[in-house]
Amino acid sequence: MTERNIEKHGMQPGDNPGPDGRFGRHGGRFVPETLIPALEELAEIYQDQINNPSFQKTLQHHLTSYVGRPTPLTRARRLERELGAKVYFKREDLTHTGAHKINNTLGQVLLARRMGRKRIIAETGAGQHGVATATAAALFGLECIVYMGQEDIERQRLNVFRMELLGATVVPVQSGSQTLKDAINEAIRDWVTNVDDSYYVIGSVVGPHPYPVMVRDFQRIVGDEARSQLQSEEGRLPDFVVACVGGGSNAMGTFYPFVRDRNVRLVGVEAGGQGLDNMRHSASLTAGDPGVLHGAMTYLLQDEDGQIIPAHSVSAGLDYPGVGPEHAFWKDADRVEYVTADDADALQGFAWLAETEGIIPALEPAHAIGHLKNLPLHEIDGEALILVCLSGRGDKDVAQVARLTTEEEIDYEL
C-alpha cells in the first residue's frame, strides 16, 4: 500500500507538496471551512515572501545579529572515545533563548508583520516555543497570546514567568488532557474566532498546509549550516544524522538538506517514555497509526475508536501524540529510520554529555544522545561520522532531572 501510494503521487522525499499540501497520503488541510481562506492566503504570501530578497535579507539579519547564527559545530572528543565513532554536535543550544525554536518563530513573526497582523497566537507544551514566540513578538512590538495546558503550567512555572516577562499573555487550557495537544486545539479555536486580524505561529512541522512546509523551510538552516560546516571540517558527508522527534521540527530542519543524499542515514529518535507496551510513550511514528489531528493526516497515538491517546515522555517537548506529516511520508518511503529512546535512555544521554563534554543538553536531544550507543556503527566501513542535532540547552530540565534521579532511583549512570 505504501509503495503504491508513493508511486501514485510520484513524490520522492525532499519534493515539495502541491497546493493540496499532501506528502504522499499524509498532510492536507483538515480544518473547518472558516480557516481555509486564511490558509490559502498564507500559502500564497509565504511563497511570495520566501523568494523575496528583502524578506530574506531581513530574516538573515535577525538570525545573525539577534539569534546568534551560525551556531557552532562542536566535535565531542571525549564522548567519541567511549562511543568509537567521530561525533559532531550542531549547537542549537547556543541560540538566543536556547533552542532551535527561535529560527521558526522569528520567520513566522516576520511573515505576520508583512501580512499586517498585530496579534500573535501560539501554543506551547513545555514553554520553549511559547518563550521563542513571545521573544519574537516582543522584538517587533506585537501582542502575543500563548495557550498552555493547565498541567504544563504547573510543571513549567519558570517558563510561564519568562513569557510574561516578555509581555505575552499566557492562557491556561483546562480542556481535554490539559497538555500540548489541547493547547493546540485552543489556539486553533482562537484563530478560527479571530482569523481576520490574528496570526497563528505553530511550533512544529505539524498542522494544516502550508505550516509543515513553512516551518521546515525556517528550520532547514540547522541542516544547511551543519552540512557546510561538516564539509569544511571533514570534507565529506556524515554517515549518520541523528535528531530527536516529537512534532519533528529540529529533526526536519537537520535532515532536510541531507534527504536526497541516499548514503547519509537519517535516524529520528522518538520518545519511548516508560515503554511501548503500556502506551505511556510519544512514539507516534514507531507505534502509531495514520489518522487526522490538528489539520493533517499523519501517524497518531489513538485507540480503536479513533480517540487520541495522550502522549507521555520525561521530556515535555516530545510529549505529543502526532508528528509532522513529512516525517510520516519519509517513514512510508523508508528514507528515515525512526527508533525510540525511553525515559531512562534520555536521562543517561543527559548525564553522558554533561560529564564527557561539559554540555548540559535539554531532555529532548538527550533522547538522540541516549540512542547513539545503539546506532549500527559496524555497518559502516571505517570510522563512522555522526552528526547530532543538539536542539536545546538543559537549564530548563535540571530541576526535573534532579528530582527524578534522586526520588525515583532511575539509574542514569552509563
Added chain:
Amino acid sequence: MIMSCERGETMQNRLLTCLEELHTRKEGALVGYLPAGDPNVKTSIDAMDAVIRGGADILEIGIPFSDPLADGPAIQAAGVRALQTGFRLDCAFETAWSLRQRHSTVPILLMTYANPVLRCGPAVFAKKARRAGADGLLIPDVPLEETGPFEAACLEEDLILVSFAAPTTGRTRLQAIASGARGFVYTVALTGVTGSEAGPHGHLRRCVETLKNAGSPPVMVGFGVSTPQDVQDLAGIGDGVVVGTTFVRTLQQSLAEDPQSAMEGVRRLAQDLKNALRVR
C-alpha cells in the same frame, strides 16, 4: 436488532423528503443537536427524543471526540463527560438506532470529526450509520478538498455528506460548495466555535445570497444561535437554523434542578425555537 426502520433501497433519503416538505409548508427548519452519551447514553436518547417531540425537524447526533476543535466549551465538556463514562463509537450508532425506532421519518444526521471515521474506515462507518437509521454525516474538519473518501462512502450508502460554508469563504469557492452540495449547506454564522456569543458575522447575508444564487440547496445557519430571538433574526437569512449548545446547557441545568421534569425543559426549548421559525 429489528431492522424494520432501515430505509429500503427505493425509499428517498429522509433528509431530502423533510426539506421538500418544509419548503412546501414555507417553514424554517430547526436542526437540533445534542451529543450522544451525555450524561449517559439513556438520558441523552431521552433528551434527543424531547428535542424531536418539541418540534425539531432534523436531529443531529454529536459523536464525542477527544479533540473537538470546532466546538466551544459546553460541547467539549459534554464530550469529555461521555468519554469518561466509557462511551464507545458503537454507542453512537445504538443511540441513532434507538431514536429511529421512536421516530420513523425524522432525518437523523451524525456529527463527527474526520479521525473516528478514518479509523473505522469510511465505508464501514457509512454502512453502520445507514444500518442505524441515519441519513447523513457532518464532519466539520473535512473541507471541500478533503471530501473524496468520505463522499464516496456516503454515496455508496445513500447518505448525505453535508457541506460547510463560512462568512470568510470567497465567492468562487462558495459557488463550488453550492454546486456540489446535497441536502443542505451548513453555514456558520460567525468566525468562531459552537456556542460563541459574538453575533452573526457581517458577511453572513452576502455568503448565503451567493450560495443561493449559485443554485445551492437549502442553507442552514448555525454557531451562536441560542434564543428564539436569534432564530427570528436569522430566519430571514437562511432556510433554517442549527441549535446545539443551548440544548446541552438546558439539559444539564434541567437535570441539576429537577431530574423528573428535565426532558420537559428540553422539549419546551425546542418548541419555542420551532415556533420562532413558523413566523416567517
